[in-house]
Amino acid sequence: MSTTDQTERRPVPEARRGRPEPAEASGPAAATAPPAGPPTGIRWAYVMVIVATLAAIASNVFEIAHQVDTGVAGAATTGDLVLTIAFCALFGFFAEMLRAGRQWGRVLLTVFTSLGILFTGLGLAGIGGRPLVGPLQGTLAVVSLVASVAGLVLLFVPSVNRWMAAVRGQSRTIPQRLRKAVLTAHVAISVGWLGLVTGMFAMSVAGATTSSAEQQAAMYRTMSMLDEIFLGMTSMFALITGIVVGAGTKWGLLQRRWVAVKFFMTMGVMLLGFSVIHQLILKANELVDAEAPVRGGELDTVGWSMAGSAALALLSLVFMTAVSTYKPWGPTRWGRKGSPRAGSSRADSRRGGSSRADSSRAGSSRATG
Template identity: 35%
Template sequence: MEPARRDLARMLQWAFAAFAALNVGLLLNGSDATVFRLMAIVGYGAGAVLSVVAALRWHAFGRRLAIGLHLALAPLQFVFSIAESIALVGIPLSLTILARCKPRFPLMSPRTRRVWLTLHVGFSVGWLGVALTMTALAVTGWAADSHAVRRGAYEVLHVVDLAVAIPSMALSIVTGLVVSLGTKWGLVRYRWVLTKFAISVSIPLVAGTVENALADELALRTVDPAGRPGATGIALAACLGSFTVALWTATVLSVVKPWGRTRWGQRVSSSRAAPAPAAPGRPGRMRNRSAGITPGQETPAN
């Protein structure tokens, strides 16, 4: 790794350690979402300590430690954001650190690849199904004339979001990272893979800010039998519908695999295709080889 890139990666590790310590302080002051709050306190506490170790031991094993740490924290921080929404800021920070570290992984064996690909497809299909279900619940809550149906739709939507959507989302992203980094496709070599990854990361960011705020407002508003979803109900249905469309787009990209390589992928392809420099040798021997004569078969001079 170049010195400038290495120094910036170390600085980002210190920044993340400070960010994680700040989050631990904020999480200690709350009392709601107890399970997720405890998970975030443990996760960010370990993240702060390991980030400091990685920054101090960068020339030894710090870079590898940083790669493993942020591969885990990049999706997990969406789960942490349930207790404290500022955790969403850590997702792009972790992804930036990973990009600066330029991780390289050995290719998986065919059997291992099939296992991880099966897991990724299963969790991704589950995530898409959950998005469709939540969209249907949002539309039902907005269109229902009965207070019981309206209130029940938003209550079920909240339960599905916490119990099913968040685990499906996190597991889909984690398995997708493993499949991309452990195969020839890579994460940034092909435009369709990079687009899929951008979709997968953008949905948690929007869900943690816009969708959660809309769902919480509707849950409070519909406690009153006279309360109506109104424009907020339409906004929530549109938000969840956009998630469904985005996930269908990611599914199509996985099947069609359109476009070509990114500039990073072109660089990797060019470096692999470049011929290796010839080994130094005696000029006479090189001329003989170029003429198709192997050593020991030289024609004797007359």
Template identity: 80%
Template sequence: MSTTDRTDQRPVTGPAGGRPAPAASPVRPPAAVGWAYAMVIVATLAAIASNVFEIAHQVETGAAGAATTGDLALTIAFCALFGFFAEMLRAGRQWGRVLLTVFTALGLVFTGLGLAGLGGRPLVGPLQASLAVTSLVPSVIGLVLLFVPSVNAWMAEVRGNGRMITQRLRKLVLTCHVAISVGWLGLVTGMFAMSVAGATTGDAEQQAAMYRTMSLLDEIFLGMTSMFALITGIVVGAGTKWGLLRRRWVAVKFWWTMGVMVLGFSVIHQLILEANELVAAGAPVRGGELDSVGWAMAGSAFVALASLVAMTTISTYKPWGLTRRGRAATHTARAAAPAGR
């Protein structure tokens, strides 16, 4: 979702075209922003409590391991990130609102999958299910409040006053986005290769080693890299005047990235767990259920790999021009520009 267009670096000038115009006075946020902020905090705390409960359950049952370390790291990261996004929302940053929206929506999807016992992360017991529901309700309320008319008008006014990330910060975030995306592509490439090796080998030990390694990469690294690739891409897009949904190639990458993340969580992760359970149960290497799971895992990994390669190609060629929203924004900006410029 990175954008490599050059931003407009012309200085803002005063009426005489000389010294820069004074910065606009801060615009007071509407009450809905405060309520949305409170709902985000409540939902985040409930989600963190749910994750902590799951980690404690893993420790108590002796299932703690690399997955537990990954869960703990993700819990800490989400705690810090949601707090940061909420503060950026109160500061009027459009990309803060976008990130809160995206991760709240993903949280709703993943919690729904957990409540349904899908996606390899079923919720453990009534307490964790109650915490998940407690997180869902304020999440929905906060998500609605983020887009009421008063908040939309306030965000537009603040954005018009230049609340964007600086060029220096943009280059830093873009560098991080490219590096993390390369790491994500490398991880998925390796997992595809291992899934094919596991599905074609006749050696039980080699197959078990492939699936254990895939589980390790999935639990510790894959979720983290995909999450931060999405975050940095959104900041680079929504944090600049180019916008997140104003150019078709950026919008396509945005939705496609979330689709690959959902595929990884709800399909690939589940298949890796099933493959390792079958290996542990002594299932035959060829000709049984492990065959079907192995090839399904290889096919899903190929879809994820092909998607990431396609998104890299889109980033390079930047096709398709402006979206309808982008054309409307451009028309509005030209209409508001002083004559003769």
């Protein structure tokens, strides 16, 4: 038998080309079993999140008590109380999901801790939102801010990143029933948010164009009521449910461009409402109470600024609705890294390279024979 016949009948290279390499099939992450429990960084991050949440809740309770004592408590105070209870439950739930190794729990904690740091910092600086009442509330705000920063850093230390990567495969997505329930809530709340902003835009235009002081005062007071009771709560829960639907499902929060655009635009509209529209509504009501002239004065500037800001928020929400419907664009670089196609193409290229090398060796063997 010649060397050429032996080479042609040898089945080993074909079998190797048909089977994936053991290292490609398993990988280092699959070879290493997940740790039995969360690392120390997770435990301390959990503690910091709880401390920051309790400090923020205590600060809010003191503010509500101040409103009751001064006789200014009303429907807005009830809204604050509902938000306080909801945030207490949500942050506790997110912290428990973090300890269970849920990636979407860490994402939610990261987003809302960052928002808490931003809003607390703005409150301490006196730039936006409600002013802090007394040194006790200021101290609680500082405690919440420091604990939030510490917890946010601990969420991404190397030991936490390794542990989350080890358990990610078995706990990345939320259950199907919960996904459908959260998606239903997200759509309903988002529709309500869009309706509120549409109504506030219409009222701001009516207030900026009317010549009747009574009608203008009615428009701005109604806007203040909607802003205090419904707008902040609706936008916040639209963001929460949207993040759960994105981070806890196959779409991911930053793996598709359309989801990432919606996420950042939602936070942008929330910041626009908190730092611009809310302040303009307060200013408009102060001027109305001071009996400022309806036309030709500062109320004109405030009214049209409010109408322009509401129009920007409305257009942004309509754009996000269209993005949710059409789902344009492709994956982000994080989505491409985790894509099965990317992994299979890399594996195919490696197999193709080994096949070409085997063919080259076979050809040289034939030439030698």
